[in-house]
Amino acid sequence: MKFSRRVIVFIAFLSLFLILLCVFQNNRNQKVKIVKEEGAIESENKKSFEDEQKLSEEESFEIVKEIQSSENEKIKIPEKTFINVPFLSQAPFGEWDERHEEACEETSLIMMYYYLSGESLNAEVGEKEIQEMIDFQLEEYEDYRDSSASELVEIAREFYGMNELIVLYDFEKEDIKRELAKGNPVIIPAAGRLLGNPYYTQPGPLYHNMILVGYEGDEIISNDPGTRRGEGYRYDIDVLYNAVHDFTGNKEDILSGRKAMIVVE
Numbered sequence: 420m421k422f423s424r425r426v427i428v429f430i431a432f433l434s435l436f437l438i439l440l441c442v443f444q445n446n447r448n449q450k451v452k453i454v455k456e457e458g459a460i461e462s463e464n465k466k467s468f469e470d471e472q473k474l475s476e477e478e479s480f481e482i483v484k485e486i487q488s489s490e491n492e493k494i495k496i497p498e499k500t501f502i503n504v505p506f507l508s509q510a511p512f513g514e515w516d517e518r519h520e521e522a523c524e525e526t527s528l529i530m531m532y533y534y535l536s537g538e539s540l541n542a543e544v545g546e547k548e549i550q551e552m553i554d555f556q557l558e559e560y561e562d563y564r565d566s567s568a569s570e571l572v573e574i575a576r577e578f579y580g581m582n583e584l585i586v587l588y589d590f591e592k593e594d595i596k597r598e599l600a601k602g603n604p605v606i607i608p609a610a611g612r613l614l615g616n617p618y619y620t621q622p623g624p625l626y627h628n629m630i631l632v633g634y635e636g637d638e639i640i641s642n643d644p645g646t647r648r649g650e651g652y653r654y655d656i657d658v659l660y661n662a663v664h665d666f667t668g669n670k671e672d673i674l675s676g677r678k679a680m681i682v683v684e
Contacts, residue, residue: 424457438532460475496596504534504604506642509549511542513647515620518553521564523628525552526644527606532579534604535683552578565626567666568608568679585684588677590643592660595680596634603683605631610673613662614654619647625670630662 509526510519526590529548533540555578556563566574568586575581587594598605611619624645633640637656643649664676 426509470493480550496593496600499633499635500536500596500600500601500602501635501640502599502602502604504630504632504642506530506531507540507542507545508649509644509646511546516634518563519549522549522553523624523644524566524574525549525563526646527628527630527642528552528575528579530569530642530644531584531604531606531681532575532581535581535583539576543587565666565670567668568606570666570683571606571628572681583684584681586679587682588665590678590680591655592656593658595631595639595656598680598682599631599634602684606666606681607631607659607663608676608679609659609661609662610664614655615658616643616646618652626666626673658669 427673443521464666492566507526507530509522526545526549529545529552536677552574553563556574572584572586574605576586585624589596595605595607607627609627609629610623611624614623614627627645629641629643629645631639631641632651634656635653638653639654639656641649641654641657641659646652660678664673665679667673667676
């Protein structure tokens, strides 16, 4: 009887041990399964993140390429361009009196205005505009002779209500082409005698203004109001660029004037 109790106790302990062993093994398998699943999830997430990062980098690269391409298109200068700006001589009827001798700035501005507005310009209209603009300056500023680039922009604003013109200073010669390639004319102030135009009354004006309307290769096309032959007159770009000088207040000191050009903003 005593022996039987021992056997029963032994069997009970053995059963309990086996039960505990099974529970431990089951828990261990569950942990291994969870760890594997978490590892798989982590691996999948890592792969997904790497794929997204790679895609993001590829998209960014494409965006950069697109921006760079767009910038290259913006700064690309065609071989030639021409803007059909109506021509006007500063002496529309060949009368080179004091007013007309000094009217190159006014005439260049008139051509700019009539191009931008799309209005028709002829000699009669041009003469009327020149006289009215000179009278306006005499009334407002008490003088009309020798306007600097910034002063001409002010006249454009006050006389015509034009707010789209600005002055660019200290530019490179290729910037002239770049502005013209935008499809807008450019007004430049210049040391007239450096231009070497054979149609000027020699030796040419100390200070002069003209409007540029295009280029072909290294030739800049102008509407030069200083001569009746000025429509489409071509200047070598180096000659023109070298002659560009803003008015300093003294014609005799014109060569110390800054590089300046009036452009459409």
